[in-house]
Amino acid sequence: MDSRFTPRSRLADKTSYRRVFEKAERSRDNMFTVLYRPNGTDVPRLGLAISKKNCRLATGRNRLKRIVRESFRHHRTELPGLDIVVMNQPAAARANNNALFGSLDAHWRQCNQRHSEKAGKS
């Protein structure tokens, strides 16, 4: 199983982010808001939008980014071709690592489920 996380699997520029923010499905709990939109390929891509407002210290923001990347790369092969942007909620700054991983697992499952439902309909 390939669980690497390369530059190919990231949202690289402003236009990619704008594309997701313009029109996206949403999955949300008290730790993260996850936006996603099909990108027309087989590989999922991840973008991070960790706000200073919801997490004041730079070390805290770095921690959240690492957790999200770590979780993403473990589930990369299970996910369809989506552009995903993860945003943080205030509660995430105070949560421990296990809680964050649990929350992200749920988000990935929801992405997968909703996407396959849509694909089935169309």
Next chain:
RNA sequence: AGAGUCGGCCAGGCAAUCGCUGUGUUUCCGUAAAGAAAUGCAGAGGAAAGUCCGGGCUCCGUCAGGCAGGGCGCCAGGUAACACCUGGAGGGUGCGAGCCCAUGGAAAGUGCCACAGAAAAUAUACCGCCCGCAUUUGUUUGCGGGUAAGGGUGAAAUGGUGCGGUAAGAGCGCACCGCGCGGGUGGUAACACUCCGCGGCACGGCAAACCCCGCCUGGAGCAAGACCAAAUAGGGGAGCAUGUGGACCGCUUGGUCCACUCCGGGCCUGAACGGGCUCCCGGGUAGGUUGCUUGAGGCAGUCGGUGACGGCUGUCCCAGAUGAAUGAUUGUCCACGACAGAACCCGGCUUAUGGCCGGCUCUUUCU
């Protein structure tokens, strides 16, 4: 043992698995570039923070210099430079080790000092004290003068103590202390000493009020700056094709030259113009590349210096990301892990913060 004070050091370790960034080597794929794989090496801080100072670097401006504005401010040294550091001087504070100080000038000038108080700075006199004259039953009142010891006000009141002196007093005189000026001695200097002379004292505070004196200072900042440069729109140029009318040349096909200008309104006409195509040029947006890490560099030794620091020798290369890299999981050990994440780079300051070690001081107890 407790309390305090100063200085130095560390910033969880190890193992396994899965990953991230840079870079070297090898292999694969390719004309090449790019890419992929394997593997080696390296990969956040003492504050990376606040952005409060000082520099380097870059662009703009610029003869030198001066003014304005801003900054600094005991002395000497260190430094690329500083508001930093070291050593010293003088104050303040603490029993002490120590700590703190924007610490030049108020006899260059201007200004301010609320309330209270007689008076807040040229001095002056409310209650008093004293003398003289007048007055009164009565040292009661009034007038004139002397005085600044005492009272009271205030943050601050015009040297202090003692003796002499006097009507009462007063540097009025004297002694000691303090102060100022000059000289001397020690020190590079700030300053100190008081062996000496002079001055009876002439000098309230505030310069983080204006200011004066001395020294420093051009402006902006890596989102600086440099380079490459799509699409679309627009600018400039060249060429091709092309309408109408008139004139000219020509036997004809045809050719040449000129005009059809701009704004507003009306009418007529709907032939033409406005238009189309191709190429080139520079400006420049998205985007990309660069600036980007070898430096006032680290470590070790040695020499000079009280020290900050400097000289010499040897040795090492030690993050360079760009939605932004150091992590996750598990095991294990212990002190059970605080504050906290580089973004052009250095030197400081300040603030946040866990622990360890050492020197010194005070208190208590024991020997």
Next chain:
RNA sequence: CGGGGCGUAGCGCAGCCUGGUAGCGCACCACAAUGGGGUUGUGGGGGUCGGAAGUUCGAAUCUUCUCGCCCCGA
């Protein structure tokens, strides 16, 4: 990352340069006026001047440090 600005009553602001009394509007409370309400008039209450040090006799004001918020530069 760099550059600049602002914190004063519940809200919006003045006062700060030139230091001694914190003021204005809206809001709030009471009274008057009305049958009642609004409008109006009169009076009143309410402020650690973001926080901590320093200078000064005295600081919202001057100086330093610190906390929070806002704006600008791709």
